[in-house]
Amino acid sequence: MERISRRSLISAGLGAGLVAGVSAALPQAAVAVSTADDAGLRTDPFTLGIASGEPWPDGFVIWTRLAVNPVAEDGLGGMPSRNVAVAWEVAEDPAMRRTVARGVEHARIETAHSVHVELKGLKPGREYFYRFRTGPHLSEVGRTLTSPAPGETPTALAMAFASCAQYEHGYFTAYRRLAEDHPDLVLHLGDYVYEYKKGSYVIGGGNPRDHEGPETVSLAGYRQRHAQYKADADLQAAHAIAPWLVVWDDHEVDNNWADDIPENTDAGQLNDTTEHFRQRRAAAFQAYYENMPLRTSSVPAGFDMKIYRTIKWGQLANFHMMDTRQYRDDQLAGDGWQKNVAGRLAENRTITGVEQEKWLLDGFRNSTQRWDILGQQVFFAERDRDKAPDIDDVSMDGWDGYAASRRRITQGWVDAKVRNAVVLTGDVHRHWATDLKVDYKDPASPVVGSELVCTSITSTGDGTGSTTDPTMAWNPHLKFYNDNRGYVNTRITKDAMTADFRILDYVTKPGAPASTRKSFTINDGVPGLT
Template sequence: MTRREARHSLSRRTFLAFTGISTAAFVAGTGVPPHAAPTSSRVPADPFGLGVASGDPTPNSVVLWTRLAPEPLAEDGHGGMPSDDYTVEYEVATDERFRDVVTTGRAIASAELAHSVHPHVTGLKPGREYYYRFRAAGEISPTGRTRTAPAENAEPDSLALAVASCQAWYHGHYTAYRDMAEQDLDLLLFLGDYIYEYGITEANLLRGGAGDLGTAHAAAVLTLEQYRLRYSLTKSDTHLQAAHAHAPWVMIPDDHEVENNYAGEASESGIPAEDFLRRRAVAYRALYENLPLGPEALPAGPDMRLYRRLRFGRLAEFNVLDTRQYRHGTPADGGTPGGDHTGPDRSLLGQSQEEWLYSGLRASEATWNVLAQQVVMASIDRDPGSGVEYSMDMWDGFTANRKRLFDTLTMHDVSNPLVLSGDIHRHAAAELKSDFTDPASATIGTELVATSVASDGNGSDRDYLADIWLSNPHVKLYNARRGYVRVTMTPSEVTSEFTMLDQIEADDSGTASVGARFVTEAGRPGLNQVSGGQQ
């Protein structure tokens, strides 16, 4: 039995020691029968200080979320809530004024789950816009807007989504979300680093107007209470709340939700495995508490099922991948040719996730097959001279896994592979080659990399890595500004618009503009530049 298999056979007592989540709290937080007895009837005023959200839409369902937190920045991580349980009612309507309510329900906000609720609302109609809100003891939440996925066999004309990642609160304002909330979006895809675990000090606080945060935020995040507080700080941003309320989210964490550059069960900082797994357990718990994730994502100690598949009619199928939890460790060879990173058994995804992915790709009937994941898949030689050097934290550190994936795409003629990535705090667009060392080799897919929402401050059009990245001929765009990517999919093409902000550090008044636009035609993988980018 492997260590991971052994963990899955943990006793209930050990499971609770890792997470503190009881089955009763989990079930109640996703919904209770209408006849269930109500809980505490009074809540502190304005308990919806962290807003509302929805996520993971299917043709007939969506996950709703809120967390009662009248004092979001209370240093104990409880959001100013007493330890009582509270009944939270929700209603879903076809109109913003709730004249046509289609379903209602109740869930229990318990202290065990930081007074969060995750009702999984079913029985909805495909491809429909809905509005939702919550009520707790007479207090009413802001209204959220969501949308179900089209019917499985539907052929929608288009799908509009925004792709975002990396939002260190202390590095700048979330102006990108202000712009997203003004767009007509069906979906918002977030690809990791929702929070950052570093202590916030004068040395890294770039966000203007942040004021004195106090000592509680200056410490590195290690405990459950600290993770909860960091989510509260992040989610206190009004533009982020607006983006959550504007469209359903599909999110996947990367490393900073736990610790920078962790690999599977290994800590970058050398924390012993047992201690690191306990840290991962509380980090995953806080992640679940604060985002609209479905019941299958409930963490079991230090394990959390995050990879999943979402279908949008026959137009697109999204394979949402977890490239952190199951990966092999970082090799020591530094990316030299033929080094440890080329080992045939090395995997970024882990065996079970790889098999799940390849099986789904082989069976897919979608026009566009999307891989939504965290780290750059295209090979990037970081030595523009005669040498070769690769980053071991990206797919370049797992070349055998990438080859297995590419073999699946080509051998089974998978339709229109499109990879959406984040992590690097830069906009990039690249063509995926059958042989990255041969520019004339076949292009088998397209990769769009979203820059950060805030991490690394204002950024610039070109930085010290620009020449290195652009020396790789399959890279067609590199830009180090902040922003996001708007992707519009139709049966015939994908249009990618790389939205960039002129500044985010001083305040939230920065101007957003489309700095580059590309089109990828169905049946013709690659990037056709429409405007911007590198000529």
């Protein structure tokens, strides 16, 4: 497909500059759309940017949320207490002259003036552009794509993935560098926002910037926190360049939460009873939906919200987007690293829940795609910190704490004869690349898949630049490690998947360049990393 230049979408002020005078050329039938009532807003309400997501062969979701004051304490962005009409347009060109769809939605007060438009009826495998307006106020122009037709195998897909963007630990330069690399699809694997109050999670040398408001426990607090993040120009650039597939991890709600169980039982944080924590979950889920380009199938139902789903990229790839928080058993022996916790091997332990596990295993059995890619949150491969063969020292929060669940999933793709299984992971704030096995204790156990782990966008600060972790010496399936901030770019074809581990030398001040620290290739039909 034809690409536009990076500058044309990433440069500041694109929206207003590019479309000046275009509205006058719109057909008469579009006048009502192009002059949607802005409820008397005197300043720009598109301070949170725009986004798209959930690509399918005939459409996608486009999103915006209106706010004239993103960090307003009530979480409503300084907006008036009434609905606001918002016009939207989708076109085949970035100048928005070849319009293919348009309409008006209402940004409603009950959803924090967010707008979700689910487009249908478009052509598969195409690049599109979109924008919003209300009154005289015009958003920037975003780029998005439809996925290929079901029977089509596209030549290639440029997919990037990222996780863990803690606002107070650094600047979101990595998001801008990701946008400049011009992906066609972005996966975000969790910790999109962090729940901590100002000054409560400080990196060495001090935080370069900080959160507004207390720890997020109320709907107003979560809305304010999402708006503070969304107002970041670098994050807006990454959203505007391509459609996103998003899943949460823990910090979108509460650190290390597991189903109905919070990190601690502090009454001041709505964690003292199951009912109170469910109220906190419901608030977090509502704000998450309001601020993400998700389909109506993910609208929360109280303290439940379904985010696991499969997005097909023609016959090239399945993206199985997972939820390893909402349905998991509680972590054993605390949330951290523990030695010789026998219960972690129990057959009935699950990190996915029964229904999600069945969905995923059925997805493996029904797959006809070249690549089956799991977009999920926590470290999948075994990572034992103790070199003694009779001692396991593993993280209770990752798949090591749910070993039988991991074995069932891995054996499931082996039994289904999945052609190429690749697990994508966030959470751990370091780059890793691993080979995957059914049995990590058996040196002769064959490699059956690969795991690519992205580091954080900012979390934990600049990093050391180290490329060595001592555990790799007695965990030979762990192939790569790096302690910098960044993201991962991939290029997926029918013959191979390449992964470039992108790094920034610093994030505690803005403007760092990005470079590739290491690249790996996974060849079609050959499990493991090259």
